[in-house]
Amino acid sequence: MNAENVKKGVYLVGLILIVLVGLLAVNIFNIEEKASGVISTKNVSMFNENFSAGVLNAQTWQITREGDFKESIIDVYDADPSENIDSRLRLGMNTIGTRDDTVKFEGVKSVEKVNFSDGKEISFDLNWNNQSNGCYLTGSVYLCPIATNGNPEDETDWIKFEYVGVPPGQNARSVIANKIDGKPRLLYADGWPEGRTGRKIADQHIKIILDDKSFKILENSNELYASPLSDLNFTSAYIYLQMSSHSNYPLREIYFDNVVVTKRTQ
Numbered sequence: 001m002n003a004e005n006v007k008k009g010v011y012l013v014g015l016i017l018i019v020l021v022g023l024l025a026v027n028i029f030n031i032e033e034k035a036s037g038v039i040s041t042k043n044v045s046m047f048n049e050n051f052s053a054g055v056l057n058a059q060t061w062q063i064t065r066e067g068d069f070k071e072s073i074i075d076v077y078d079a080d081p082s083e084n085i086d087s088r089l090r091l092g093m094n095t096i097g098t099r100d101d102t103v104k105f106e107g108v109k110s111v112e113k114v115n116f117s118d119g120k121e122i123s124f125d126l127n128w129n130n131q132s133n134g135c136y137l138t139g140s141v142y143l144c145p146i147a148t149n150g151n152p153e154d155e156t157d158w159i160k161f162e163y164v165g166v167p168p169g170q171n172a173r174s175v176i177a178n179k180i181d182g183k184p185r186l187l188y189a190d191g192w193p194e195g196r197t198g199r200k201i202a203d204q205h206i207k208i209i210l211d212d213k214s215f216k217i218l219e220n221s222n223e224l225y226a227s228p229l230s231d232l233n234f235t236s237a238y239i240y241l242q243m244s245s246h247s248n249y250p251l252r253e254i255y256f257d258n259v260v261v262t263k264r265t266q
């Protein structure tokens with residue numbers, strides 16, 4: 001083999017290596033693109049659901065319901081009326097003519113638990129969908145270590161962030177509460193009951209920051225609540241996205257999107 005051939009051989013091997021590395025990079029990129037709705041091994045984003053699959057992924061979410069409904073909708077919906085696609089989780093219910101002694105609950109629960117022990121941020125978008133009458137309507141996220149197909153509020157341990165429609169119905173207020181060993185505790189009520197007017201909400205971006213020392217909630221990047229100790233007796237929980245309504249309300253829908261769990265970096 002002469003020097004020229006050796007040179008050619010080295011070039012060829014180099015070229016093959018470059019192509020292989022390129023293919024590998026493309027594949028890694030594709031795997032990340034497809035990470036929607038699955039718990040990945042990436043150390044930053046543990047869970048990332050943007051509902052872009054267009055259907056509710058049964059490997060990620062399980063449906064929850066409690067009470068009677070005239071109509072109950074739990075699906076993935078294109079919330080953009082134009083040709084653009086804006087896939088979100090849609091929770092809707094019509095409670096006309098249903099039992100007036102119960103509140104009706106529905107939503108989805110994550111199939112897997114999220115472990116908070118080393119510090120996590122859980123963020124999501126909740127679109128209140130410009131309710132013309134949001135009275136006795138709630139949109140909530142529960143973190144609860146107990147699995148149920150019903151209402152997580154009935155379980156003995158949880159923490160929740162919630163919006164509640166305020167009469168006469170255009171406004172809402174936020175509620176932060178927990179339940180530890182069966183004892184419910186209101187942590188934040190957004191000025192209620194002194195201030196009863198509530199406020200206008202739209203597509204809200206909520207971030208819950210939890211670690212072994214603190215518990216914080218940010219609403220549209222503003223700190224809504226901070227406490228030095230979360231005093232939770234659990235370090236991992238299912239994520240529940242929920243809606244509730246009293247009886248005798250026509251179809252009302254809210255949307256959830258971009259449910260992301262990340263490991264805290266600071």
Ligand SMILES: [Ca+2]
Nearest residue numbers: 050087088257
């Ligand atoms: Ca989406």
Ligand SMILES: [Ca+2]
Nearest residue numbers: 080082083084
């Ligand atoms: Ca559309």
